[in-house]
Amino acid sequence: MDVLHNKQVLCVEAINVPLAARGVDYSLTLPHVSYLRVGSLYPLQLLFQCLQKFHPSSTVRQIRLHIKSYSTNSTDPNKKGTMRAWQIHQYGGNEELTLSDSVTIPKIKDPRGILINIHAASINPIDCHMRAGYGSTAMNAIRQKTIFPTNGGEFPLILGRDFSGEVVETGRDVRKFQRGDEVWGTVFASKQGCLADYTIAQEHEISLKPSIITHTSASSIPYVACTVSAAFTEFGGLRENSLKDKRVLIYGGSGGIGTFAIQLMKAFGAEVATICSTDAVELVTSLGADVVIDYTKQDVRQELANMEKFDIILDSFGKEKTGYSMEFLKSSKCNDSKYITLKHPFLKNIDDYGIPVGLLRSLSDAAIDISLGLRKGISHRWAIYLPKGKALERYAKLVDDDQIIPVIDKVFQFEDVPSAFEKVEQGHARGQSQ
Ligand SMILES: NC(=O)c1ccc[n+]([C@@H]2O[C@H](COP(=O)([O-])OP(=O)(O)OC[C@H]3O[C@@H](n4cnc5c(N)ncnc54)[C@H](OP(=O)(O)O)[C@@H]3O)[C@@H](O)[C@H]2O)c1
The missing domain is CATH 3.10.20 (Ubiquitin-like (UB roll))
Structure with missing residues (x-):
């Protein structure tokens, strides 16, 4: 058909x-x-x-x-019904990435689905991890709606989580968007991704893109923005208006998460300290960081010890690297201070032990972190990316008001996606690759 x-x-x-x-x-x-x-x-x-x-x-x-066919005012995306897409047919290294020009353009099956013609997409560390199989057990469980998922049904799999593009077609229950709208957003990891000419997103995963930046620039933001937003609000329990004058420490200020988080916290009135290496000091300062620690030249622990304590720490490296820093949070009986980490074993436990046991192990790991925090008078939270069209709507406004700028490390051609994966995998990102 x-x-x-x-x-x-x-x-x-x-x-x-x-x-x-x-x-x-x-x-x-x-x-x-x-x-x-x-x-x-x-x-x-x-x-x-x-x-x-x-x-x-x-x-x-x-x-x-x-x-x-009937007389129609539809935008026929492609008469052949096929598109280009970067796919993997099994998990592994970069050699698994293959470019196909005969992938069937996805069809809207869900009434809230939206077919989007992708103009630009970005590569995040999650794409490299997913290429290697990280999170596949949980994602297969979501795809198959079972707690004992089987492997293999997900292939060929299109990677890529965030994009900027144009609405081509909408499902019958879509109210907020129409054909021709320029949108940005993310697609959840259990679905086919956006390193392709077209993808299907849900209404709640996208918003209108900022009007003053190009699709290429816009595509650098949604995944990190949704992750940071989820970390601070859903998992951190913080609100935009509760961040004013709060002291926030952000690890890895120079990467995708860091460059966005610094700007967001500054836009919400927080005081921001961040940690990065020498060549990124100028960048993170230009984004608004009030205090910058160069971890290649300074003793981070000593520097933090000399500072006033923090209300919030956003940690994207995990406790092996940063566990000591809980002592630099303000301590209170109400555990108001938040240690929010993006690096935890939630998905890895499920990959290693399956769903039931993996979830139990994660519960127990999280309980240990929480109790460690409680003993120090702080609140320890694990956070993950969540799709958040509403937050993107808010951030589009901040971009249009020049309060957030896209930070792009390098732009690659679509045909050159494996080089972009290599770049992201090497670390040392300065913003996003796309
Ligand atoms: N849980 C989730 O849902 C979720 C979602 C998104 C991201 N994450 C995780 O969050 C992390 C950051 O993501 P990202 O997109 O920002 O990655 P990224 O763009 O690759 O940036 C990481 C940055 O950290 C810097 N860095 C490395 N070691 C450092 C250290 N010891 N101190 C300070 N900075 C250091 C690197 O620069 P230099 O090495 O040059 O200093 C690089 O710029 C990744 O591990 C990712 O897996 C988790």
């Missing part, structure tokens, strides 16, 4: 063999189900039910599906 677009309909033609006809075939076009609207494709079961109802003596032998 070819790809379906707006206002095209799927023609269903049933060929049946009445028992009495002794092998003589004839075609029957069922009036009630011959034209099924795209996006509300009934299961074939319904067709069989109708056949039985109207022609109880018949035996369905074959059902032909074909597409009929």
Whole structure:
């Protein structure tokens, strides 16, 4: 079956063999189900039910599906119905990335789905981790809706989590967006990604993109923005207006997460200290960091010990590297200070032990972190990326008001995606690669 677009309909033609006809075939076009609207494709079961109802003596032998086009104002994304996409067919290194130009353009199956023509996408560390299989057990469980997922069904898998592009088609329940809207957003890790010409996102995963920046610049922001937003709000329990004058320490100020988090915290009125290496000091200062520690030249622990204590620490490296820093948070009986970490074993435990045991281990690991925090009078939180169209809407405004600028390390051509993976994998990012 070819790809379906707006206002095209799927023609269903049933060929049946009445028992009495002794092998003589004839075609029957069922009036009630011959034209099924795209996006509300009934299961074939319904067709069989109708056949039985109207022609109880018949035996369905074959059902032909074909597409009929009508005069339409749809933007036919691609007459061939295919697109380019970077896929992997198994987990592994960069050699697993293959570019195909004959991937079927995804179809909207969910009424809240939105088909987006991607103009630019960015590469995050998560893409390198996912390429290697990280998180695959949990993602397969979500795909298959089971706690004992099987492997392999996810391939070929398109990687890439954030993008900027244009709406081509919307599901029937989409209210906020229409064809032609310029949007930015993320696609959740259990779905096919956006290193492709087209992707399907859900209404809650996207917002209108900032108007003053290009798609290339815009695509550098959504994944890190949604992660930082989730870390501070859903997991950290903080609100925009509760951050004013708070002292925030951000590890890894020069990377994708850090460059966004510094700017967001400054936009919300916080006082920001960050840690980075020498060549990034100028960059993070220009983004608004009030205090910068160069970890290649300074003794970070000593420097932090000399400072006034912090209200919040955003840690993207994990306790092996940063565990000591809890002592630099303000301590209180109400555990108001927050140690929010993006590096924890939640998905790895599930990869290593399966869902039930992995979840139990994560619960126990998190409980140890929480109790460690409680003893020090702070609140210890694990955080993960969450899709957040609403937050992106807010951040688009901050970009348009020049309070947040995209920080782009290097731009690669679509054909050169493996080089972008290599770059991200080497670390030392200065903002995003796309
Ligand atoms: N849990 C989640 O859902 C989630 C979501 C997003 C990201 N993350 C994690 O968060 C981390 C950061 O993500 P990202 O997108 O910002 O990565 P990134 O763009 O690769 O940036 C990491 C930055 O950290 C710097 N760095 C390395 N060692 C450092 C140290 N000891 N002190 C200070 N800075 C150091 C690196 O620069 P130099 O080495 O040149 O100094 C680099 O700029 C990654 O580990 C990622 O996996 C987790």
